Amino acid sequence: MAQSSRERYRAQVRADIKGHAWEQIATAGVSALSLNAIAKQVGMSGPALYRYFASRDELITELIRDGYRSLADAVQAAAGTDLLELAHVIRDWARADPQRYFLLYGTPVPGYHAPADTTAISREVMVVLIEACAGTDGPPTPFDAHLEAHRDWIDGHPATAATLHRALSFWTRLHGVLSLELAGHFAGMGFDPALLVAEEVIPDQHRRSGITGSSL
Amino acid sequence: MAQSSRERYRAQVRADIKGHAWEQIATAGVSALSLNAIAKQVGMSGPALYRYFASRDELITELIRDGYRSLADAVQAAAGTDLLELAHVIRDWARADPQRYFLLYGTPVPGYHAPADTTAISREVMVVLIEACAGTDGPPTPFDAHLEAHRDWIDGHPATAATLHRALSFWTRLHGVLSLELAGHFAGMGFDPALLVAEEVIPDQHRRSGITGSSL
DNA sequence: TCCGTTGGTTATAGGTTCTAACCAAAGCGA
DNA sequence: TCGCTTTGGTTAGAACCTATAACCAACGGA
Numbered sequence: 001m002a003q004s005s006r007e008r009y010r011a012q013v014r015a016d017i018k019g020h021a022w023e024q025i026a027t028a029g030v031s032a033l034s035l036n037a038i039a040k041q042v043g044m045s046g047p048a049l050y051r052y053f054a055s056r057d058e059l060i061t062e063l064i065r066d067g068y069r070s071l072a073d074a075v076q077a078a079a080g081t082d083l084l085e086l087a088h089v090i091r092d093w094a095r096a097d098p099q100r101y102f103l104l105y106g107t108p109v110p111g112y113h114a115p116a117d118t119t120a121i122s123r124e125v126m127v128v129l130i131e132a133c134a135g136t137d138g139p140p141t142p143f144d145a146h147l148e149a150h151r152d153w154i155d156g157h158p159a160t161a162a163t164l165h166r167a168l169s170f171w172t173r174l175h176g177v178l179s180l181e182l183a184g185h186f187a188g189m190g191f192d193p194a195l196l197v198a199e200e201v202i203p204d205q206h207r208r209s210g211i212t213g214s215s216l
Numbered sequence: 217m218a219q220s221s222r223e224r225y226r227a228q229v230r231a232d233i234k235g236h237a238w239e240q241i242a243t244a245g246v247s248a249l250s251l252n253a254i255a256k257q258v259g260m261s262g263p264a265l266y267r268y269f270a271s272r273d274e275l276i277t278e279l280i281r282d283g284y285r286s287l288a289d290a291v292q293a294a295a296g297t298d299l300l301e302l303a304h305v306i307r308d309w310a311r312a313d314p315q316r317y318f319l320l321y322g323t324p325v326p327g328y329h330a331p332a333d334t335t336a337i338s339r340e341v342m343v344v345l346i347e348a349c350a351g352t353d354g355p356p357t358p359f360d361a362h363l364e365a366h367r368d369w370i371d372g373h374p375a376t377a378a379t380l381h382r383a384l385s386f387w388t389r390l391h392g393v394l395s396l397e398l399a400g401h402f403a404g405m406g407f408d409p410a411l412l413v414a415e416e417v418i419p420d421q422h423r424r425s426g427i428t429g430s431s432l
Numbered sequence: 433t434c435c436g437t438t439g440g441t442t443a444t445a446g447g448t449t450c451t452a453a454c455c456a457a458a459g460c461g462a
Numbered sequence: 463t464c465g466c467t468t469t470g471g472t473t474a475g476a477a478c479c480t481a482t483a484a485c486c487a488a489c490g491g492a
Contacts, residue, residue, distance in 0.1 A: 006438070006490075013439095029325050031247045036479065047481075048440055056480065099326065106323030108399040109245050110315065119404070143411045153405035169416065176392025183324040188335070190366035191359075199359045200385065222459075222469070229470095251449070263450070264471050272449065434492085441486075448479065455472075462464085 014052050016042050021063060025099045030060060060103075061115060067104050068121040079128045086132055087174050087201040091194070098182040105175060123154075129167040130159050137162035173200040230268050232258050237279060241315045246276060276319075277331060283320050284337040295344045302348055303390050303417040307410070314398040321391060339370075342383065346375050349382035357381065389416040 003011070020041045024033050035056055039049045053059040071093055078089040094101035140162060147168075148161040159167075177200055180186060181193040219227070236257045240249050251272055255265045269275040287309055294305040310317035356378060363384075364377040375383075393416055396402060397409040 004490085010438090027326060029323065031325065034479070035481090044440070045442085047442090047483095050481070051439055099323075102323040105396070105399065105401070107245065107315075107318040109247065110243065122401075141415055143407075143415045146411050147407055150406035168412065172392035172396055172412070172416065173389055174392070175396060176388035176390070179395060180321070180388055180391060183321065185321070185338075189369035191363055195359045195362050196384065196388070199357055200388065220459085226469090250447090252447085260471070261473085263452095263473090266450070267470055436489105436491095438489075439487090442484090444483080445481090446479100447481100449477090451476080452474085453472100454474100456470090458467105458469075460465100460467085462466105 010052070013042070017049065017052055017059070018063060018066065021059060022097075022100070025063070025103065026097050029099055030103055033060070035059070057112075064103055064114065065118055065121075067100050068118045070100075071104065072121045072124045075125050075128050079131065081132070083132050083136075083170060083201050084198060086129065087170070087197050088194070090174060091178055091197060094178055094182060101178070101182060105179060126154065126167065126171070127157065129170055130154070130157060130163060133163045133166035133170060134159060135163075136166055141165065170201055176200070226268070229258070233265065233268055233275070234279060234282065237275060238313075238316070241279070241319065242313050245315050246319055249276070251275070273328075280319055280330065281334055281337075283316050284334045286316075287320065288337045288340045291341050291344050295347065297348070299348050299352075299386060299417050300414060302345065303386070303413050304410070306390060307394055307413060310394055310398060317394070317398060321395060342370065342387070343373065345383040345386055346370070346373060346379060349379045349386060350375060351379075352382055353378035386417055392416070 017038055020038045021033060024037065033056070035049050035053075036046055039046050042049075053062070071090070074089055074093045075086065078086055081089075137160060144161045144165050147164050151157075151161060151164060154164060174197060177193055177197050186193060233254055236254045237249060240253065249272070251265050252262055255262050258265075269278070287306070290305055290309045291302065294302055297305075353376060360377045360381050363380050367373075367377060367380060370380060390413060393409055393413050402409060
């Protein structure tokens with residue numbers, strides 16, 4: 001609880017290191033992250049940094065953890081709003097630091113396995129999404145039935161399989177547009193990705209309005 | 217046309233180098249690609265490789281180009297089939313070598329700009345998708361109207377804005393599921409991503425069948 | 433005050449990309 | 463066949479990187 005002077009100093013230096021690490025990642029990507037460069041920036045030379053992080057991988061793992069935490073905080077702060085608002089919150093969070101988004105959801109490094117707690121934080125995000133999807137079920141689909149048999153991952157959450165399907169779909173569709181947008185694959189096409197996100201995320205409403213009305 | 221002996225040798229060595237490079241990328245990711253290791257594998261030591269590729273970045277750029285070409289070939293070989301078949305062709309192509317997929321559509325490196333011809337190959341893929349989407353238009357949406365004003369990127373293709381929208385949506389949805397699947401973000405959830413892809417890619421059919429029928 | 437823990441240093445090993453300098457061999461025209 | 467030019471290879475080395483080892487100063491609690 002009450003930190004000693006040394007613990008406080010240590011925590012502050014670690015935060016300082018992580019701050020400069022985020023800077024480097026934001027400007028040059030995680031592959032260009034250099035412990036030597038960070039050490040110089042925080043005012044110590046080279047190997048001193050290994051007193052605070054055992055290795056480059058451990059520092060990156062810590063950053064990934066903090067990244068998930070930051071995303072979960074942003075999403076939970078918007079809990080209770082509708083899917084469109086949630087999509088914009090997540091998109092804004094990602095666009096504030098694209099390389100941070102890609103650190104979580106970009107190219108995986110083949111050997112690496114995320115620590116267990118990051119998947120727990122991912123679950124927090126998923127729960128907010130599921131909550132927002134509750135009650136927006138459309139007609140049942142074959143995948144809903146399939147999901148009914150594979151819902152252990154959300155383990156005990158009282159949502160229909162159709163709702164889980166909607167949440168999963170929200171996640172994959174948003175990620176689809178967002179990651180292509182942030183990676184620059186829409187460069188040259190002049191359209192506004194936000195508008196595409198809007199229709200991807202609340203899919204049936206627009207298309208079906210005026211056809212089936214509210215007869216569901 | 218007729219290559220000289222030297223040109224043939226050079227082309228063969230370059231292909232050999234690229235082959236070993238793909239091996240390394242498939243097993244350890246592009247960030248672990250080592251020119252030294254490749255050189256040893258092809259039997260020459262270190263800097264000799266620079267006679268064939270000016271830099272590591274140039275080799276990677278060449279691999280990216282070949283990757284796009286390979287994807288476009290796979291997609292064009294399936295041209296004329298329906299969207300579900302196209303989705304499976306692309307998914308199978310990606311799953312055959314996930315790191316190759318991520319080389320094209322994964323985390324972008326901040327400084328890097330793809331050469332112009334790769335975007336031209338991307339366009340080839342897009343044209344096949346658009347062709348497959350033709351005639352599957354649903355009711356018009358606001359984004360269709362927006363796309364009508366921003367269709368320069370496909371420049372002269374005689375497709376409705378609604379069709380372009382469907383093709384764009386096909387691309388982003390497939391990429392959304394596929395990249396999360398390949399990155400391992402579905403690990404632990406037991407569902408079959410192929411089923412999710414199927415419903416994402418032919419979105420309205422399943423949901424609407426039995427409601428609006430074929431009244432469109 | 434003493435002494436262990438902690439946080440810093442420099443030196444060094446082994447890895448990387450890439451350049452420089454040098455050399456051998458292959459191809460080609462006279 | 464001779465000789466020159468281009469090409470493909472070598473080794474050496476500069477400038478980075480991660481990470482470890484060895485050493486030392488300074489801080490904190492008994």
